[in-house]
Amino acid sequence: MKKVLLIAILSFAVISCGNNKGQDNENGEAGSGTISIDGSSTVYPITEAVAEEFRAEQPDVDVTIGVSGTGGGFKKFGRGEINISDASRPIKESEAAIAKENNITYVELEVAYDGLAVVINPENDWATTFTVEELKKIWEPAAQGKIMKWNQINPAWPNEEIHLFGPGVASGTFDYFTEAIVGESGSSRGDFTASEDDNVLVQGVSGDKYGLGFFGLAYFEANQDKLALASVDGGNGPVKPSTETVKNGTYAPLSRPLYIYVNSSSLKDKQVIDFVNFYLDEAGALAKDVGYISMTKEEYAIQKEKFNKFVKENQ
Structure with missing residues (x-):
């Protein structure tokens, strides 16, 4: 009887730990979770370069990057299926309208030139x-x-x-x-x-x-x-x-400039905020590595300030 009771207690403890870990992730308090990105094939190389560096620092965060084109990425983004959309043009009015219908607000960030x-x-x-x-x-x-x-x-x-x-x-x-x-x-x-x-x-x-x-x-x-x-x-x-x-x-x-779009619903996940700040810190150096043209330090600072303001307004 004592053995059965001990197993039950241990099982409950394991389940509780698993649930707490999930809760931490949902509240953005743990360095783990998933970041989903899709969109432009043009922006993909710089995003993948950033993600590779980010994974090295935060190996418990799973960063997935799809390449369905800017339009394909915005479709998923407008439906709330991804956290970040890579884009080689600004969002269209029709795409923004779909996002609005789904109560999705977002910030547009420039990351390089092409x-x-x-x-x-x-x-x-x-x-x-x-x-x-x-x-x-x-x-x-x-x-x-x-x-x-x-x-x-x-x-x-x-x-x-x-x-x-x-x-x-x-x-x-x-x-x-x-x-x-x-x-x-x-x-x-x-x-x-x-x-x-x-x-x-x-x-x-x-x-x-x-x-x-x-x-x-x-x-x-x-x-x-x-x-x-x-x-x-x-x-x-x-x-x-x-x-x-x-x-x-x-x-x-x-x-033209190249962009990433981040939706407000992703801000509950701390790893997304960390990733975007990391992206804006590293994009200048990594853009050159993959053949794009970096912005100035001052321009990246402006984008980072824009993002952090967006974070404060949506938390």
Whole structure:
């Protein structure tokens, strides 16, 4: 009888400890738990770099990162399914409305800068510079089924088919490119090879002499042995994207900030607050490591102040 009673007491103690641990996590008092992140494939490398460093310091925190594109991330974010959304463009009114319907408030934080690279095959020695007007002529909806050859853009270019590669329609990169080049976010021809996986786009252009594509500058820099970078003339002469030209805005109109969004309901979990503060502390150094352009220390300090104000207002 005493043995049974002892087992029962021990079992109760184990269950109680487990429940207390869960309660600590829920109240944000323990260094454990889960942080769920999803969204932009462009922002993914910097978020993953931050998460790797964070895991080393807090191994009991499980940081999971998905890559469903900026639009896909905002869908999950608006439904309250994730803590943080990686985004390569600001949230749209329609996406913000869904979040509002679900009583989700959030803060937008800038974490780095990026330029969109217009890439060609290394064997392409004719179209090394594009004007914005030429890019629009290639990518606008009216071009579908009509603008099919290089010499339709410039008579001096080859009488060969253009083979186009670009991010999927859920990608913030796609939204940003179409807004900057075509004039309307999401407005594009549909007859191109689309993928949320930038490696597919790299392989497509690098394996096709007549290929043309676009994606984040970091992916070009990681694959510059396979691709060539075209200059873009935004009206003040041709400019190639680089750390300097993206940061100072001369690479126009294809340079942009990158964001993370944090929802207020996540603030009950201390590990999320710790992670975001860690992110803003480390993003400058890690952005450079993964090919992005860091902001200044003062700019990161402003973002951190913005986040901490958001925390105070929502706790």
